[in-house]
Amino acid sequence: MSTDTDPNAEADAPRFDRVDWEAYAGGRTGRVSTTTKLFALTVAPIVALAGYDRVAAGERETVFDAFAAATDLPLQAFGLDFAVTAVDYAFAATLLLFVWYLVVPLFQHPRIASHYWRRFKRNRPALVSLAWLFVVFGGGLLGPLVLNAPEQNILAGHQPPVGLTVAEANVPQCVGEVADGRCGGTWEYPLGTTRGGVGVFTGVVYGMTISMKIAFITTTIVAGIGITVGTVSAYAGGWVDEVAMRAVDIVLSFPTLLFFLLVLYVYGAGLGMFIVVFSLFGWGGTARYVRSKALSVSEEEFVKAGRLSGASTRRVVRRHVVPNTASSIITQLTLLIPGFLLAEAQLAFLGLGDSSIASWGQLIAAGRSDLAFAPWIVLAPGIVLFLTILAFNFLGDALLDAVDPEATTEAER
Amino acid sequence: MSDAPLLSVRDLTKHYTTTRGGLFSRETNRIRAVDGVSFDIHPGEALGLVGESGCGKSTTASSVLRLTEPTAGDVIFNGGGRGGAGRNDDGTHPNDVTRFDRNELKAFRRDAQLIFQDPASSFDPRLSVGASIAELPLVHGMTDAERRRAIVEDLLERVGLSADEYDRYPHEFSGGEKQRLALARALVLNPDLLVADEPVSALDVSVQADILRLIDDLRAEFGLSVLFISHDISVVREVCDRTAVMYLGEIVEVGPTEAVFETPQHPYTEALLSAVPTLDPRSSGDHIRLTGSVPSPADPPSGCRFHTRCHRVIQPDGIDLDQSVWRRVLDFRERVVAGEIDSASVRERVRVGEASPGPPAGRSERAAADDTEVGGPDTDDAARVRAAYDLPATFRDPDVDRAVADAVAALLSGDDARAAETLAEAFTTPCADHAPEFTTHSDGHRAACLRHRPDLPGGMGVFDAE
Structure with missing residues (x-):
């Protein structure tokens, strides 16, 4: 065995058997990336x-x-x-x-x-879903910078979308052309307007922002708490595991909706409150998934190899265990997001949401009384909401298949 | 290099306790996975550890490396510049791996590494293989990423891969390539000891030979010591200088590979060897068949642990049967005592026997069996029972014959307890009462079998006396 510690010789040809590991020992490796x-x-x-x-x-x-x-x-x-x-x-x-x-x-x-x-590309519906979510994401991010915030204009109420007409009697004042006593849609309001004259298209675009905010922030909170509780629970074991899993039971059986109604009556319910309440009680399933996945991953030989390398448990968990639980986390989250979006829409529809924001649910709620002659107010945001939720579900499926290493080995066996 | 062993394992023990039942009815079960294993590995030496699956080989490996905490025993590692230390006053050793603290253990990780059995799961699927290998130098303080990469690339070439495979991912490699990568990972910290846990058993035979040759080459080039664990005797024969044979958590025979395989001194080794297929047409006849199932390590047999399956199990004074008949009698006794054979199952077998045309005759002493056939329905049933459990219709030894007849009659009359008692009294073997100690046969060749102890009945000092 060579114990050559000549620095020059080392510099010439870095070889594993010429490294003086004692010289490196004790060096700090936990540097910030x-x-x-x-x-x-x-x-x-x-x-x-x-x-x-x-x-x-x-x-x-x-x-x-x-x-x-x-x-x-x-x-x-x-x-x-x-x-x-x-x-x-x-x-x-x-x-x-x-x-x-x-x-x-x-x-x-x-x-x-x-x-x-x-691997992701093989799933056609997921590709379409991804494209749609990009539209929603881009619209939500850039739309508010391009379009003016939705404004009330009573005179322009109930305008039909482009290509459709509505009986003139239902419209305070037709913005487009009137033919045969029917008011036609204009490009000023591509998807028509609500009773208050708010452009449905603008409303839908602003709703994208709200939906993206809900999706991203809840995901982050749920993933953060769920992954932490799940891995700590799996790795600590004993009473820590017991306490954490009982907490999960409580969170899962907690009547979040009733609690939110209580909060709503006491403090009022803005979007922020909605996000906080629902994500603080939404991580139970994620934590449970992560825990079971972490337990099975920690039996894998590469985790043992990580321990054998001399790395600390924290490092092994962060570098090897958590990334390999990603597939279950992603599925879990992509199934959670539609739940949050729907919950928001439902609360808004019931009139329990944040009325100061232009969410899809608010828009749907605004159109429910005019459904008979102005169905576009409900349909446009409703269809967008439906497609978005569908897209998240397809995406979750495809991501699981694409990212799951188990699937890799099985496919290649 | 001095004569001191690199690794010295003494009385290594790993017991797993499993608890079943709820709060009030706890039932603890002690699984003796490894039970007092001792061996030495000298610098540059390859020691093979062979045995059936479940005999504790892998647990030994992970206990030596302290991947699992051993229950008891010393693992004294003198590599990595630790040599020359003596025992402390209180009997502990400064180089005892089982007592290493965090920092000592981390330093020990540089000096002893492991190759896993399953190449499919031994690399993190989400890291490039280069990153996986380079993680070890990083953990041990080498923060210079380019240097790490250069070292790993050099090492990849040494194990027969190319440097540009650094950025590829585990799923892009075949099993054999992954095992090369595993070797690279094990070597990257320049260890003194390499533990290979069934490194080739998941590979094709053609690839096996390549990997074995690579291990051998690297061992020669870098002076590695290897603990090579395998259930495959032919593999161990190829790479190991010395071989230890393990059975049910204990080492039963250890010695130079040639000596152990040419002149096995323990019946278990013999049986293992005869299970290896050979091309020699003459050797096909004397295949040793191990009877009985592997006993549970939760409740190992008393005395010699192998006595429940041993084809050379010693006969007590006063019994002189054909060895294979003796083995069958003991099997019968074992199963009756354990309750596996009871009156219900015996009656079932008798009924099956009646359905088939004619009572089957015993294996030996057929004429005598024919005589007993006409004795009436009872003797008929008894003969069927004997035939069903592979016992001869009659024994030459009248005492033996009477004991077996009594037991069978008791079983037929539904008295299980009396049958068990009769058999347990009549048939005993010294192997069940005495734990064998190691006897030395030639230079460094030791085996633990009672037949080597002349002071015991049936022991003959020389193994191949028969």
Whole structure:
């Protein structure tokens, strides 16, 4: 065995048997990764803005107005003139989380990413679903910057969508052309308008933002709590496991809807409250899945190999166990998101939602009384909601097949 | 290199306790997976550990590496510059792996590594194989990513792969390639000891030979010591300098590979060897068939653990039967005592026997059997019972014959307890009463069998006396 420790010889040809491991021993290896640094760097301005909002901006002033006034920057010109809520800050931070820990790693490892993509591509409905979700995501993200916020205009109420007509008697004032006593739709309101004259198209696009906020923020909270509780429970065992799993039982059997109604009567129910309440009681199933998956993964030989490498349990769990529970987490989450979206829509339809936001549920609720002659008010957001939920379900299925390593080995056996 | 062994395992024991039942009716079960195993591995040496599956080989391996915490025993590892240390005053050893603290254990991980049995699951499917291998240097403090990559790429070439396979993923490799990768991972920290747990049993025979040759080459090049675990004797024969044979948590024979396989001194080794298919047409006749099932490690047999299946099980004074008949008598006794054979099952067998044309004759002493056939329905049934359980219709030894006849009669009359008692009294073997100790046969060749002890009845000191 060579114990050559000459640094020059080592530098010439790095060979495993010429390394003096004693010299390395004790070195710190738990350094913060580049991704984490970049994430911290990008999330810092958001946190700073939120802090500024809290400290410096006035009651009736949006944070951008306050900031523009203080610094003379023409922020309004970039469309940054809307009021920023706590949900928006959370949404932005969540998006960054997804970019740095999901999108960037996929680009960093093109080989495995293309492998996943090849397997994902086989599922046609999932491809269409992905495209649709991109539309919803893009519309939700960029729509509010392009389109003006939905505005009431009583005179333009009940306008029909493009290509459809409605009896003139039902319309306060026809924006388009009137023929044979029927009012035609115009491109000004491609999907028609509500009773209050709010463009349904604008409403649907703004609803995309709300839906994306719900999807991303709840996912993050549920995944965060579920993965932590699940893996800690699986690895700690004993009474920790017992306590955690009983907590899961409580969470799963908790009457979340009734609790939300209670909160609603006491504090009022904004979108933020909805997200917090529903995701704080929505992680039970995820934690249980993650726990069982982590238990089975920890029996795999590569986890033993991780322990044999001398790595700490924390490192083994983070590097090997959690990533390999991803398939069950993803399915679980893609099945949860539709549940949250539906819950929001249902509450809004019952008039229990946040009436200050333009969610799909609010739009549907606004059109329910005019269903007889203006079905587009309900149908347009209803169909969009339906398609989005369907897309999440298809996507979950396809992702499970694409990402599950078990499926890989079985397919190649 | 000094004469001190690199690895010295003493009385290694691993018992698993399983608890069944609820809060009030706890039932603990002790599985003696490994029960007092001792062996040495010298620097540069390859020791094979063979035995049937479930005999505790893999548990031994993971206990030696402290992947599982052993229940008792010492694992003294003198590699990685730890050599020359003596025992402390209180009998503990500074190099005892079972007493290593966190830091010592982490340092030990650099010096002893493992190759797993299943190449399919030994790599994280979500990491490139290069990243998986390079994780070890990272964990041990090498933060320079380029250096890690260079080392791993060099190593990939050494195990017969190419450097640009660093970025590929486990699913892109065949079983044999994965086992090469596993070797690379095991070697990347430059260990002194390599534990190979059935490294080739999941591979095709043609690939097996390649991997074995690679292990052999690397062992020679880097002076590795290898603990090679396998159920396949031919594989162990190929790579190992010395071989230890394990049965039910104990080592029954250990010695130089040639000596163990040419002149086996333990009946279990003999049986294992005869199970290996050979091309020699002359050897096909003396196939040793192990009777009975492998006993549960939760309740191992008393005395010599192999006595319930041994084809050379010792006959007590006063009994002189054909060895194969003696084995069958003992099997019968064992099953009656264990309650596997009771009056109900005996009657069932008799009924089946009646349905078939004519009572089957016993295997030996057929003429005598024919005589007893006309004795009436009772003797008829008794003959059927004997035939059903592979016993001869009559024994030459009248005492033996009477005992068996009494037991069969008792079974037929429904008195299970008396049958068990009769058999247990009549047939005993010293193997069940005495735990064998190791006897030395030639240089370093030791076996634990009572037949090597001349002071015992039936023991003859020399094994092949028959």
